[in-house]
Amino acid sequence: MELRHLRYFIAVAEEGSVTVAAERRLHTAQPSLSRQLRDLEIEVGAPLFIRGARGVELTDAGRAFLPHARLAVGEAAEALQAARRAARPAKAAFSVGFLTGQEVDWLPHVTRILRTELPKIEFKVTSLYSPDLAQALQNGEIDLGFLRVEPKPDVTYEVIAKEPIVVILPSDHPLAAEKAVDPQALAGETLVGFSDVAIVLKKVVEDYLRDRGLDLTPSHRVETFSTVLSLVSSVRGVSLMPAYVEALLPWSVVSRPLKGKPPTIDLAIGYRSDNRSPVLKTFLASLDQLIAAGPAGLRQCR
Incomplete structure (x- = not known):
């Protein structure tokens, strides 16, 4: 039994029509699809469809077969993705948190500074209130924050703008x-x-x-x-x-x-000084560029 037989069966069962399934979902000729279905029924050893002038309906055997066919096709797709993920080296993650609303002004600057790094990393963006960002930095949940200078002993701050x-x-x-x-x-x-x-x-x-x-x-x-x-x-x-x-x-x-x-x-960027992320190092090396750009110039460009 081949996976394509299962996909054909699922398509026809869901569409209730061999013609519709062939033309809209499978992009194949109807006679070819009908032959594939007959081959599947022979292998199963029971009719799966009742064919009529207005389309097809599932037999009792077809209704019993459908959930297992869907599961098999789904598992095959998961197996394919798992193999592809394993074949690719894992990307380093870099997480940036913004004081809610500040991402409008500052996210474009961040992506511009990290433009050569972005294809190589899993880039995550979150939006929180300042105390929550400070706590996330303290806990190592994010690498970089745009926030107020909150009292957190392990967080280093650099003021980038006075609003x-x-x-x-x-x-x-x-x-x-x-x-x-x-x-x-x-x-x-x-x-x-x-x-x-x-x-x-x-x-x-x-x-x-x-x-x-x-x-x-x-x-x-x-x-x-x-x-x-x-x-x-x-x-x-x-x-x-x-x-x-x-x-x-x-x-x-x-x-x-x-x-x-x-x-x-003050609006500051916050980070942990013991964070060894090379992406963070790249960002901090361009901090003067970020400060020079500032939010005001970006607003004027809108």
Whole structure:
């Protein structure tokens, strides 16, 4: 019994027609397919199909035969793939994690720097929040992270950009008519803030408001930027967030720069210094190139 006989049988059983199976799935002539099916039935020792004017139906023997035929064909395909995998040397893996939303600006730079390495490696990309990225670096689950400078003893950081903090507010908020928002105009507004999960951003924002004499206690403290945007829109509040979120804003909210010298928050690449990956070494050798390219130039190219 040959595998092609099983494939022919499965195709006809699933299509319910020798003609359709021959023309659409097997791309062979109908008389040839009919002969192959008869040969299979002879080998099985029982009819597998009931042939009629409107097509074919499986006999009891055919229905019993079908799941085993599918299993045999599936196992043969798995055997083929296993052999091919064994014949190829395993690729080294390199995993990069991005602070959610930052991959828009930085992933093209990463792939450009590693363009000669990518065909030789299994390149993995993940998107997480900054504390989770730091933990993944600490645990050795990723090789490189684009994140905030989180307190992790085994993670080395290199700052690659200082992102300005901008005001996020509803599209129809009175302050949305301004080209830039005076921080004093935020007094009395409902502030959507951040929980201790986003500890780095929380400190930057709170220090900025305190230094300007603004006593704004957040009405909500949340963990994710998507929740911030939702609350800004629904409670008619405002929030202070890194400028990278501007590319991700829904129609219901807008961003405006702050007047004067805005606060900034560091974006860094993080890695373990004991990571011996040659791909990481290649990337770090081009770190100046990455910093020079920066996110702003990439946004201007969109």
